[in-house]
Amino acid sequence: MSVVLEIKGLQIALPKGADRPLALDGLDLQVRAGEVVCLVGESGSGKSLTAGAVMRLLPEPHVRTVGGTITFDGTDIVAQTEAQMKRIRGAQMAMIFQEPMTALNPQKTVGWQLDEMLRLHMDAPRRDRHAHAIAMLERVQIPDPASAYNAYPHQISGGQRQRVMIAMALSLSPKLIIADEPTTALDVTTQLQILKLIRDLQEEEGAGVLFITHDFGVVAEIADHVVVLRQGEMVESGPASEVLNNPQHAYTRALIASVPDLKPPAPQQSDAPIVLEGKNLRKTFRARGGLLTGKRKAVVAVNDLSFTLRRGETLGVVGESGSGKTTVSRIVTRLLEADSGAVQLGETDLLACTPSQLRAKRAEIQMVFQDPMASLNPRKRVVDLIAQGPIVHGMPREEARAKARDLLELVELSPAAADRFPHEFSGGQRQRIGIARALALEPKVIVADEPVSALDVSVQAQVLKLLADLRARMSLSLLFVTHDLRVAAQLCDRIIVMQRGEIVEAGRTADVFADPQAEYTRTLMSSIPGRDWTPPKLSA
Amino acid sequence: MKLGLPPLLIYALRRLAQAVPVIILIMIGTFLLLKLAPGDTVDALVGDMGGADAQFIARLRAEYGLDQPVYVQLWVYMTKLATFDFGWSFVYEQPVATVLWDRLGVTLLLMATSLSLAFTVGIALGAIAARRAYSATDNVISTLGLVFYATPSFFLSLMMMLVFSVKLGWLPVGGIKTIAGFYTGWDHVLDVARHLIMPTAALSLIYLSFYLRLMRASVMEVADLDYVRTARAKGASESRLMIHHIMRNALLPVVTLLGLQFSTVLGGSVVVETIFTLPGLGQLAYQSVIQRDMNTLMGIIFLCSVIVVVVNFLTDLLYARLDSRIELK
């Protein structure tokens, strides 16, 4: 098979003052026709810049290619003029971006944007172009292509938007398709459909695909060939099966070792006392906005939901986006007022507390949030962030600070961190700070809403491990919200599966994974990317 | 919706319902505020006349109802206003409606021309500056914008008048038309246009910089967005990007400002109208304040509120027209 894209010794320079001088230092890579090459690596490793260099869309001059060659279909990309590049872009190499919402112009119809691609590169009358566009929409399996053609991006769903992007990218049968994390923003079920679609179409067209991702599950699902990047350096490259099952480089091994296993741990029999109980919780978001703000229908976010959480236990709440997971976690901590129901925390019903009772009670139930940056007040020093809770609950200032320093050690951060500001930490470190803050009040229950989904796999693994350790050591009860079934499998004793605000299935994790009862759970399970691949047990 | 009215009408009615309390608030507030001021219309009138005897002053005050308690005056005023009766201007000896009607045209003309000039030139220059960000062109445009912005309108007006009317004799000193010129048809239009050049320039140069700066920032922001990158990845040229993908999106925040700016411009026109003797609402408002011409000032404020509400409504429609995400359905 012919080589579509060949990158040799690619170097990309960053502007002065960036975290490193070269964003990319010596990348070699080949994409053949009909092949999917996955470029994997953690955040900031230079994946997107590689794509930018190939398309010649780097934000020049401050980020620019300074070394190496990029040969596309026999032409030297680096040497092309801008006019020549314009002819190549879109027609011969096309790109699919991560965020289908923002990658489409909100002010133009889907059809217009599809047509723009054709108009730019095809010398065909309007009617032919229209027919071609409709045909493309059909190929990406959009229901009712004719109406989708006239729709604005906001009028179709996220998955459909990504399909439109794919249709656009494929519409001129390019030789190379670059997909930069095309499914990261999508639900698992949709993600799998899109991956399948890309695979199918690419096989039909015989195009080469450079697929960028950080998710080894996705790699396992789609890749023929894998290239691993770390901080701009290529650490490993090889056929997918090789790299996934028998990684050579220590970094790759560590990464793969961090991928959570789909096999839940052996269930522990628990008859510990119940610490938290949700009873018939209900929350409806009323219709708001109107003509100019875009009318929304009333949403039943949580409907008649009940659960129990025992001491020392982790209860997972899983489900797709919009299923009501976050709403549950916010009702339980009473950051959101429920319409009805009760949250029994020990003897008290949290939802019936007066504001002052509630404030006292809050010490017993704490939260860890999803976005480690957003959940830390950027204007406060770490020590104050952690000490804030105890101080509010009456602990003398100095004592609270001393305690905060102790807690830093507990979450494996150096005490030197105490006097810094949140922005000086990496994502994983910030999440540790968040955990330390939650622990500072010595709560009985910790509610964690997607605490690791913003983190890279390796960091994710550490944070999960830390949580598991702490839970065991302090006999904490954890209400753990996640959309990632791999994570749920690893950490949770029991899970509840939510769909449209209701529980469709609940039970011990091992049981649910082994034998899902509900149709919806089954779909979820089968959509986990790379579900057939079991990360090899490696010693890092 | 249930009534089966067209959505635009429903929307208009809802906006009206929202605007009414605001306008009532404004009217009551202004009325009470003016009552706090020392002296009343009669003082101003007597001052204008060069004095009057005591009975005359008392008679006038009774005639105008100024001897009644404030709440009675307010009640009388508001009930009249409810029937769109603006009352009588004791200073102009005319119904307020007539006084306002005479001035409205000039002000609307002045504001419309200066705002549209400021808007179009501002966004054009802003877009150019943004596309050549940090270049010499950008520096010149941005700095000039700031200099105009920093120049007090009266200073600018006086300097222009000195140069273009007195020294060069190109443009008339003030007024809205050549008095006793008796132009008709196109000559009249041309004559009015000549009179409006300097005031329009003075007003628009100041507001131009708002649009310029906002547009520049907006274009720079939009130019970094994903869909622009998408279009570029399609092989679109820079001009195509600008026209089809950047401009329209970048215009949105600028359009919002257009609505908000309207009442500020009316305030700004006080000075410009005074210097160029344009018989507009701005000057009238100033005169009404210092003459304590309650009814006229209240009328102006009312009219202004209505204009602002209408303009905001129109900008919302324009916004909805420009932004496909917003639907009136």
Next chain:
Amino acid sequence: QEVRKGGTVIVHMNSEQRTLNPALRASTGVYYISGKIVEPLIDRSYDGYEPVLATEWSTSDDGLAITVKLREGVNWHDGEAFACDDVAFTAMEMWKPLLNYSSALQANLESVDCTDDLTAVFNYSKPMPLDLFVAAMPDLGHPMPKHLYEGTDILKNEYNTAPVGTGPFKFVEYERGQYVMAVKNEDYWREGYPHLDRVVWRFIRDKSAAAAALEAGEVHESGFIGVSMADVERLSNDDRFEVGTKGYENNVAHSTLEFNHRNEILANVKVRQAMHHALDIDFAIENIMRGFAAPGRGPVPAAGGANYTDDVPVYEYDVEKAKALLDEAGYPADDNGVRFTLRHRPAPWGEYTQLWGEYYAQAMKEVGIDVEILTNDAPGFLNGVYRDYDFDTANGWHQFRSDPAVSTMVWLRSGQPAGTPWTNQFGWQDDEIDQMIDDAASELDPEKRAAMYHEIQRKNQEILPVMFAIEHPFISVTNKKLQNHHNTPRWNSSSWYDLWLAE
């Protein structure tokens, strides 16, 4: 030079006159416009009184009835004939109840009888001196057409802003905020007049803009000091213009300094005298009035004719003397050189009044008097000074209207009703002066009367209840193309029937 017929004269006015009915509002601003459209019964000329709509006037022996013969063959602009009914109606319905200043004058008017179409008899309940009646007529004697006013709400009648008169020019239109226009009355009773086709009054509030308009030839005349004093001086050196004070003999003004005698410091005559010594009047005349003024000599200006004298005490500029007087009065300077602080209200009547106020503050500081200036707009000022008495000193200008009895004496006479602007609201009360004023007003022998006013003038200068610091006539800047201008003592208020415009 031969009279050229036709042409449009454009006149600058600083502020707009909203009502144009001189029978409802006595004010020079109104006459400036209405004088060309609505004629009075009698006008003033340099030779005395001139018959206009009245041809003869006489009084009964008891002074209770004044008979006025009216001009024949005069028509209102709408074609109706002018007749006695109009005079009777206007006098009873407007002059007596509605016209400022006139209400007091006509308080005793009982009725006006028309013995025939052209003879009006004014009946008074108390004797009305004919001289006073005649002297008032140029300003307070404008008849209006009865047929347009009868049965209407007079104050809201539409013709108040679109006057119908008998004058040489017919009202055409009033564009608010812009101009008033009048055209030649072809049916004017003075044969062969007027010369002009059209008169336009253009409102330009900004004085610099007004000067620019004069220079650009966009206006021909600006009266009542319509441009800044600096521009007055500048244009007086410009060949294209005549700049002068002729035609204002009836309207001279004093730039004053007014004391609130309720303040015990100012109640001290030495303090007032010291303050006068501290003011460099010549400096002010030179720099603020640009030389178009003279030092004031008390309540009667030089234009006051026989009633005026310059044989009065004067206060030369002498800072040391001022300081000494203040020490003497018991107000020594403290460590910061400050003796006391005064709150001063300058009248907001524009440039030179404001400068005069600031100059006063500046000059007082030299002798250790701190002056805090309180700026307000017109109603705020009038209220602060004349109703609330919330001031220590104030300054402004005050017009002298040909006779002290009907003008400046109200500044000295006690017992003025509160809240009436331009009257004695200063807390000044002096029985001797009150007596002198009353005596002078009722004295019939002109010579004796003049002597009495000289005495009041001297007394005022001695004890300074009010400081008549500077006297200045008004100034007109006139384009030299205008001919026959400023040829009567109240020219700007007159009818301009003989005015013409050279090429």
Next chain:
Amino acid sequence: MSLTDTELSAPEPSRAIVFWRRYRRNRAALLGLGLFIVVLAMALLAGVVTPGDPLARAGAPLTPPFQSWETPLGTDQLGRDIFAGILYGARISLLVGVAATLVAIAIGVVIGALAGYFGGWVDDLLMRITEAFQTIPNFVLLLTLVAIMGSKIEWITVAIGIVSWTAPARMVRAEFMSLRDREFVDAARNLGVSNGALIFREILPNALPPIIVYASVIMALSILLESALAFLSLGDPNYASWGNMIGQGRAVLRTDPYCAVIPGIVIVLTVLSFSLVGEGLNDAANPRQKQ
């Protein structure tokens, strides 16, 4: 080879230094800062360079500039030294600018914070009031306020503040609306922090930076408003102010233009300096990749 993430990176330079570095890159902003420092120096040194009362007669009236050492920029109609007026005027302008801005921001922050934080009817009510203030032409409102309170400099300052608070209120409200849903606010609330502390200790410090940048705009506008008032003879004549100088110089504009032109240029430069500094702060606070 370790993947642990627990080592700390080297401490970063303080925010202020980073901020200054970013600010320094913008040449126009540096120019603005320079101008601003000059104005500040003028205000501070006014009493030293030109001691005495700036309103006192200092020489023959209407001496043109560069004629005498006593009055380097000439004198006005009453013989007051224009140079001294410019220096003391800087004081008044800065004072009016700063104080009016503080008033505007104080009102704006309270209204915006309450509306943005509580939402619902509080927001509705406060926003209606804000709209009302926005609908009335601000200069007309200013004239009315000055008509009521008179032209004392203190009142003028307060009045300017009163007509300028709506924009900061809206900004604060918008910031609060976006910040109140941020996780760190939830985190603090979850710790049991009260509403008051949430508003003023947690959210406000984060909402302030754009407001502080905007302050330069209000300051510039305040100076312009003060000068426009003075131009209409509604300034406070007890102080030398640039606006007063222009207002009075206007009368002699044709014969002695320097009386109005010198303070006019000074106003332009001062307002320009505020605007440039504001733009610089804005750019430094929201660095763009380009540049």
